[in-house]
Amino acid sequence: xxxxxxxxxxxxxxxxxxxxxxxxxxxxxxxxxxxxxxxxxxxxxxxxxxxxxxxxxxxxxxxxxxxxxxxxxxxxxxxxxxxxxxxxxxxxxxxxxxxxxxxxxxxxxxxxxxxxxxxxxxxxxxxxxxxxxxxxxxxxxxxxxxxxxxxxxxxxxxxxxxxxxxxxxxxxxxxxxxxxxxxxxxxxxxxxxxxxxxxxxxxxxxxxxxxxxxxxxxxxxxxxxxxxxxxxxxxxxxxxxxxxxxxxxxxxxxxxxxxxxxxxxxxxxxxxxxxxxxxxxxxxxxxxxxxxxxxxxxxxxxxxxxxxxxxxxxxxxxxxxxxxxxxxxxxxxxxxxxxxxxxxxxxxxxxxxxxxxxxxxxxxxxxxxxxxxxxxxxxxxxxxxxxxxxxxxxxxxxxxxxxxxxxxxxxxxxxxxxxxxxxxxxxxxxxxxxxxxxxxxxxxxxxxxx
Amino acid sequence: xxxxxxxxxxxxxxxxxxxxxxxxxxxxxxxxxxxxxxxxxxxxxxxxxxxxxxxxxxxxxxxxxxxxxxxxxxxxxxxxxxxxxxxxxxxxxxxxxxxxxxxxxxxxxxxxxxxxxxxxxxxxxxxxxxxxxxxxxxxxxxxxxxxxxxxxxxxxxxxxxxxxxxxxxxxxxxxxxxxxxxxxxxxxxxxxxxxxxxxxxxxxxxxxxxxxxxxxxxxxxxxxxxxxxxxxxxxxxxxxxxxxxxxxxxxxxxxxxxxxxxxxxxxxxxxxxxxxxxxxxxxxxxxxxxxxxxxxxxxxxx
Numbered sequence: 001x002x003x004x005x006x007x008x009x010x011x012x013x014x015x016x017x018x019x020x021x022x023x024x025x026x027x028x029x030x031x032x033x034x035x036x037x038x039x040x041x042x043x044x045x046x047x048x049x050x051x052x053x054x055x056x057x058x059x060x061x062x063x064x065x066x067x068x069x070x071x072x073x074x075x076x077x078x079x080x081x082x083x084x085x086x087x088x089x090x091x092x093x094x095x096x097x098x099x100x101x102x103x104x105x106x107x108x109x110x111x112x113x114x115x116x117x118x119x120x121x122x123x124x125x126x127x128x129x130x131x132x133x134x135x136x137x138x139x140x141x142x143x144x145x146x147x148x149x150x151x152x153x154x155x156x157x158x159x160x161x162x163x164x165x166x167x168x169x170x171x172x173x174x175x176x177x178x179x180x181x182x183x184x185x186x187x188x189x190x191x192x193x194x195x196x197x198x199x200x201x202x203x204x205x206x207x208x209x210x211x212x213x214x215x216x217x218x219x220x221x222x223x224x225x226x227x228x229x230x231x232x233x234x235x236x237x238x239x240x241x242x243x244x245x246x247x248x249x250x251x252x253x254x255x256x257x258x259x260x261x262x263x264x265x266x267x268x269x270x271x272x273x274x275x276x277x278x279x280x281x282x283x284x285x286x287x288x289x290x291x292x293x294x295x296x297x298x299x300x301x302x303x304x305x306x307x308x309x310x311x312x313x314x315x316x317x318x319x320x321x322x323x324x325x326x327x328x329x330x331x332x333x334x335x336x337x338x339x340x341x342x343x344x345x346x347x348x349x350x351x352x353x354x355x356x357x358x359x360x361x362x363x364x365x366x367x368x369x370x371x372x373x374x375x376x377x378x379x380x381x382x383x384x385x386x387x388x389x390x391x392x393x394x395x396x397x398x399x400x401x402x403x404x405x406x407x408x409x410x411x412x413x414x415x416x417x418x419x420x421x422x423x424x425x426x427x428x429x430x431x432x433x434x435x436x437x438x439x440x441x442x443x444x445x446x447x448x449x450x
Numbered sequence: 451x452x453x454x455x456x457x458x459x460x461x462x463x464x465x466x467x468x469x470x471x472x473x474x475x476x477x478x479x480x481x482x483x484x485x486x487x488x489x490x491x492x493x494x495x496x497x498x499x500x501x502x503x504x505x506x507x508x509x510x511x512x513x514x515x516x517x518x519x520x521x522x523x524x525x526x527x528x529x530x531x532x533x534x535x536x537x538x539x540x541x542x543x544x545x546x547x548x549x550x551x552x553x554x555x556x557x558x559x560x561x562x563x564x565x566x567x568x569x570x571x572x573x574x575x576x577x578x579x580x581x582x583x584x585x586x587x588x589x590x591x592x593x594x595x596x597x598x599x600x601x602x603x604x605x606x607x608x609x610x611x612x613x614x615x616x617x618x619x620x621x622x623x624x625x626x627x628x629x630x631x632x633x634x635x636x637x638x639x640x641x642x643x644x645x646x647x648x649x650x651x652x653x654x655x656x657x658x659x660x661x662x663x664x665x666x667x668x669x670x671x672x673x674x675x676x677x678x679x680x681x682x683x684x685x686x687x688x689x690x691x692x693x694x695x696x697x698x699x700x701x702x703x704x705x706x707x708x709x710x711x712x713x714x715x716x717x718x719x720x721x722x723x724x725x726x727x728x729x730x731x732x733x734x735x736x737x738x739x740x741x742x743x744x745x746x747x748x749x750x751x752x
Contacts, residue, residue, distance in 0.1 A: 271611025
């Protein structure tokens with residue numbers, strides 16, 4: 001999960017029009033795509049769009065790189081590709097983006113199913129194992145031969161299966177609790193450090209149309225992502241270490257479900273938000289006094305709500321718990337079905353490991369995202385060590401675990417538990433066992449790696 | 451073609467055959483389109499439904515396993531229950547709403563044209579766009595709906611954040627977007643009813659109410675059949691407003707069958723299983739549509 005998922009909310013239509021204008025597709029393909037978009041069947045549109053690809057061109061190698069669309073930073077990728085294409089006339093990279101809502105499911109999967117998948121693509125934590133288990137992911141240990149020590153061990157572990165590395169990690173966005181300094185001061189409250197503090201503060205800060213806190217109310221990957229720190233800090237885990245069964249049938253896990261249930265049921269947190277709460281708008285607009293959000297919110301708040309005084313604190317812990325949080329980020333994967341694997345490896349390692357410009361640009365110029373590679377973060381120290389990012393650098397990042405790579409059915413089961421606690425008045429224990437049942441049923445037949 | 455055939459005496463066709471040939475000739479493009487874009491995918495889905503397939507690896511034949519699984523899949527059965535609830539709420543509201551609006555805008559007054567057009571405007575929006583707009587209207591604190599309710603002293607719920615109201619919200623949006631289309635169908639039907647019938651009835655002393663029940667409604671039967679059957683089929687396939695407004699939530703309260711199928715196919719990558727569910731839904735819709743057509747078969751040719 002990443003702040004980007006908020007950005008790329010463009011429709012298939014936007015993409016279609018853009019591709020038509022750039023001459024990427026013919027008029028006929030455009031009409032076909034338009035027709036499909038009109039039917040508002042994303043799957044049909046995806047199929048039609050896929051028909052537009054392909055075509056070899058002589059001795060020159062053309063690599064296809066796919067990614068979801070994100071207006072604010074795709075330009076920086078295009079710039080880097082432009083530099084590469086100029087220096088490497090024999091290996092040209094073609095970059096294509098798709099609306100984020102269609103990207104992994106309707107787009108990437110159907111493309112691989114019909115044999116038109118790209119040479120490289122970005123993959124989320126939730127889809128990572130699917131691609132490894134089905135053999136689409138290419139192991140790329142050789143890329144890390146000379147620079148393994150530069151990488152954070154946890155980030156490498158997150159992309160390693162049975163001792164082999166299957167993707168390049170390149171960004172880390174940890175989660176914390178943001179708050180409005182002015183609203184907390186007015187209510188005479190200090191930033192909450194424990195769950196008791198949190199409930200107390202949320203209650204006092206809920207007045208009229210102002211919510212005490214924003215946590216993600218809608219079921220999905222992002223909700224789980226932002227809930228894991230609460231689970232972990234209570235000492236809970238989602239699955240057992242051997243992936244044979246759920247580990248949620250514990251009082252610790254129950255307490256984390258219960259906490260989120262209480263925040264909503266007592267009216268401190270909204271039951272529904274108009275956009276994903278990766279968007280820090282509710283805090284910026286003063287609709288809420290606290291919000292659970294990621295590293296990206298610093299940039300959002302500074303540019304979207306200049307002058308609004310906000311503070312950051314670690315995710316509160318239950319009494320006796322130790323601070324822990326989660327970080328998200330996409331991973332760069334190469335396809336084992338690529339006809340140009342060596343070229344793809346060459347490009348990917350140039351982009352993320354050798355180039356002096358792009359990794360730094362990605363981490364702290366176009367974005368603010370930690371790199372799992374130390375030299376990049378060192379080059380970015382002027383940004384990461386400045387207030388308020390330094391709080392993340394010194395207090396939050398050291399406690400962050402990588403987003404777990406649970407397949408979507410486990411994500412769904414955990415989400416069913418959170419939703420039951422939030423919207424069906426279930427106790428933490430009932431919610432935990434509902435989630436555990438779903439996970440056990442799935443793991444019973446699961447044969448893949450973990 | 452016909453002309454050449456005619457010139458050769460041996461192939462002279464009777465007028466009846468000639469008419470048939472021309473008729474089928476006109477049907478060919480449509481039938482071809484249906485075969486390629488409708489029948490073929492259905493056969494394809496049937497084939498995939500007998501396999502275990504994650505879209506990335508090879509297909510593995512599993513026979514009827516997927517169909518066995520779905521009979522014990524609580525979430526699938528829940529999704530059918532939610533879909534049926536939706537259909538039961540949506541189809542009658544759509545029928546009454548569209549007919550009511552058609553009767554209103556069937557008046558021969560100048561300003562009526564404006565209302566006719568405005569009721570039809572939402573039809574030109576895609577359901578996705580309509581859903582996005584309504585998601586703002588439904589907001590608990592800042593949404594227009596609750597602010598209007600507040601004027602009359604009512605405290606509106608969190609429409610999309612409550613297991614009770616979320617499905618109602620989906621019905622409202624789909625109704626708002628689709629009612630204008632069926633209104634036009636009814637309007638066309640209404641204007642086909644000869645005026646003399648009403649005049650004769652008035653002379654016989656029939657009131658407005660009995661003119662509606664005894665003339666309007668029976669003579670609207672072809673339009674009614676069309677509206678009922680198409681609304682019924684499309685409401686069984688409700689997806690767009692669910693996807694945009696609630697993503698199946700809260701707590702799966704709006705996870706209608708097509709949404710659950712989508713989730714299985716494109717999120718869980720259980721494409722074989724999703725195809726099996728799609729086949730079952732297809733059968734359900736087919737059976738109900740045939741029953742409906744049988745009951746509503748046009749008996750009022752005049």
